[in-house]
Amino acid sequence: MKFQIVYDKPGRIRFRCGAYAFDKELETAVQKQLLESAAVKKAEAHAENGGILVYYEAGARQKVIRTVAALDTRLLAPLGPDTCSERIDSDFKTDLVKLVAKRYLQNALLPAPIANAVILFKGIRYVWRAVKTLLEGHLNVDVLDGASVSACLLQRNFKTAGTIMFMLSISALLEDYTRAKTKAALTDSLAVKTDKVWLVQDGTEVLIPMAELQVGDVICVRTGSVIPVDGTVTSGEANINEASMTGEPLSVRKAKGSTVFAGTVVDEGSIHVQVRALSGNTKIQKIIELIDNSENLKAGVQSRAENLADRIVPFSFLGFGLTLLLTRNITKAVSILMVDYSCAIKLSTPISVISAIREAADHDITVKGGKYLEAFAEADSVVFDKTGTLTNAEPVLERAISFSDYSEDEILRIAACIEEHFPHSVARAIVKGAADRGLNHQEEHAEVQYIVAHGIATTLHGKRAIIGSHHFVSEDEHVEITAEQQAAIEAQSGGCSVVYLAIGGKLSGVLCISDPPRAEAGEAIGLLKKAGIENVVMLTGDSQQAAEVTAAKLGITKCFAQVLPEDKHRYVEQLKADGHRVIMVGDGINDAPALAAADVSVAMSDASDIAREAADITLRGADLTELATLRTLSEKLMTRIHRNYRFIIGFNSSLLLLGLFGIIAPTTSAFLHNASTMAICARSMTPMLEKKQNSATEEDTGKA
Structure with a gap:
């Protein structure tokens, strides 16, 4: 990494790498990389200016410089959601303090003419946004905000205008914070998490850890498996479900030369993929964008609330006009304009929904x-x-029964060799059962074919080998299962599930899987x-x-x-x-x-x-009990949204009536309206469920 040293004292050195040296998401990763050096005591990284501050052990200056020079941000990845969440919390607190402090200092220190000029300058942005929205043919909350600020500025009521803009800034900050927290909580759960892949080397397949995979390697991906990398198909054909990337539900045919992406799924077929990029971030970003933006994924109550919010705006202007016409009192008319239903409805509903999604993520x-x-x-x-x-998530192999010249161990070894290619709980039980018995196996069969809900077919030593359900083996493949064999199976299997293995058109054996x-x-x-x-x-x-x-x-x-x-x-x-x-x-x-x-x-x-x-x-x-947790959360979400709606209608209607009869001034009306909006948005972020925790640990701590 290129840099300049801008501060250099014993035990402390500051580097400036430039504003585009690394992204903000990589700040923590840069710090962690530096802290891996024994010479570094503390490190701070700031993406805004590419600054890196390092506290180091005495005499280790040159080592620290070499460590920073060796940094390659292209090889770093954003850290997990816990670290990101801490950074988001910290940034929110900092921004909130800055916002409040800035307003307090502006009111306390600036002379009135300068303070009013600052408010006028800020207000122009709201007015311009409103004009731009109107020119685009929309009449929504942005127009109402701009009109409210304009009315105050035209009356030279700079204090009220400043209060309105301050409340709007707080509301926007709260919404951005909630969305950022949701994104951090979802990122880890939506990441492509593949532990192992089938690496193709010299015409054979070797199962290796995902961490050992490199750009340029070729892997094999079969039916039902996720593609863990971005890459190019080098051989084979498959139908790929790219819904996570494109939103398109229909599978897309991919063959040699086609591009495939991490997070997409092989619906049918088998392909060899040359790795181009070791990243699943595309999938993560796509799904999160859908959650944030897609009309198709929004709750119906959320879409209705947002549509209602925009439909209410014209009535606020109508109320303003009628009040001005009937009373000839600009103060009362502005009081009507200062209050609207749409802002709170449009903010609180999506914040409630997004907060519920985040809270669900906290409960796994x-x-x-x-x-x-x-x-x-x-x-x-x-x-x-x-x-x-x-x-049970991990079925257990109880026994293998042979009906051929193959021994029971050979039946199990062959079954494990075939089943290990497909991710299913029963397949894992068979593979684990063979491993527990020390039955190692080599690839002796040809290409394996997964037949959905039936079983697997391949060629073993020149003979067709199939493994799967009774329906598949007996009815589809027409393998004879005699009455004596079936009686033996029922006698020995008990309440176990039975997987049938046939080789060369004859029943060779069965595997009994207990699945409590x-x-x-x-x-x-x-x-x-x-x-x-x-x-x-x-x-x-x-x-x-x-x-x-x-x-x-x-x-x-x-x-x-x-x-x-x-x-x-x-x-x-x-x-x-x-x-x-x-x-x-x-x-x-x-x-x-x-x-x-x-x-x-x-x-x-x-x-x-x-x-x-x-x-x-x-x-x-x-944990299946989380289904009940989700039911409770979803019901409480609906209750919260409807309760918020009733409060917004009732409270803002009261403000309109109080302003209309001159009981409260426009300043008070604006403050109460914006304060209530901010409060209901903050309330919409609060947890609806008890925080998930380790009760055993708490009890031990309490006893201590």
Whole structure:
């Protein structure tokens, strides 16, 4: 990094690198990089002027200079949301103090003529913004703000004009702060988090940590997996879901030479991708922009409030004109202009929604838009997938049963070798089961093909090998399962789920997977019922016996077994056709159609990439009781918005009447209106739920 030394004293040195040396988001990363040197005691970085201040150990001056010179900001990435959140808090407090101090000092120290000139200069910006908005054919809050300031300036009432502009500045600062906090809280949860990738080397695939991947490497990405990098397809073909980048729901065909982006998902196919950029920030920014700006993701109540806010503005001008016409009293007329409903409505509603999304993130829940909170509050039915959702997030392999010349260990080894390519809880159980038994395997099969909701097909030693459900193996692939074999399976599997392995058209063996309910699943369903969601349904591809056992344990209203993805989708659509508002909770590739069909969909943290992509909400903590937490939060959000609306209408109507009858002056009217707007916005930022915390730790601390 290039720099100039602008201050140099023993133990302390200041570098100036230039205003564009690094972005503000990298300030903390620069500081952290410098603190990794043992010679550095303290470091500060400021993006505005590229300044770096370093406190160092005695005698380490040259080492510090070499460390700063070696800095390469191109290799740094913004740190996590906790650090960003601290910086946002600090910046907000600093800006607020500056704003208040500036106004206080201006009123206390500046002579009246100079202070009035400053207010006039500031007021021109509001007036120009109003004129510009009118020229664009809009009549909204900006016009009303400009008119209010103009009326005060024309009356030479500089004190009131200054108060109005000060309150508007505070309101804008609060809104920016809330949005920034929300962005910091969501950034980590929406990041592309891939731990390992399949690196292609000399025609073979090697599983390596994501951290070891470099630009120029080639990786293999298959059906259901997220693409963790920006890159170019070097071979293969696939349908890519780019909704996270473009918002377009239909998959796009990608082949050799096509560009792919981090955060997009392979719906179908397999491709080799040459890495161009190791970053998922594009996805993060896209989703956050959608949450902030997309009309499609705003809560209906938020869109209605914003539209209402703009529609009310003309009535404020009408009230001003009528008051002036009837009373001939400019003071009373200005009192009407000083008060409007739209400002508070338009600010408080989105701030409430964004604050709720932030609060959900604090509880390990990622919500992709305000409209999903509204839908969650209104839902009366919840549909659960069973495997990996209601049941344990990590199913366990109980046993392997052989029906061929292969030993049970060989059956398990072959199954693990095939299953490891696809991210699903059952597949992970089989792979882990083989690893726990010390059964190492090598790639002996050909290209593997994932058949949604059925299983996997490949070629092993020249023979077709398939692994999956009874329906897939027996009905689709026409592999004979004799009565004796089925009886043996039922006798030995107990209540386990069964995965069938067939090689060369014959049943070779089965794997028995135990999948006990999550510890909190029963409690979660009970809480949802108390919250008013009485219709609780479970859909699963498992056997009827396994489904009924799980449903009985958890108190589920209805359960349907041996269902296919289209069956799940059809059931959700039927519920909606019957007038229900439906929440769908799932984790697998086969749940994606039903997740997309529901009014609001939820994916578990350990769900497949495509399920998380299709879902509107993700439970990052994998705790089903958070569904009840989200229900409470969404209902309280709706209550807060409606309560704010009633307060705004009532309070501002009172101010209008008091001003109309001359009981309060325009200055008082403006102060109370803006103060109430600021107060209700600040109130809209306050938590609606108890802060998530470790109760055990608190108890220990209390005892201590």
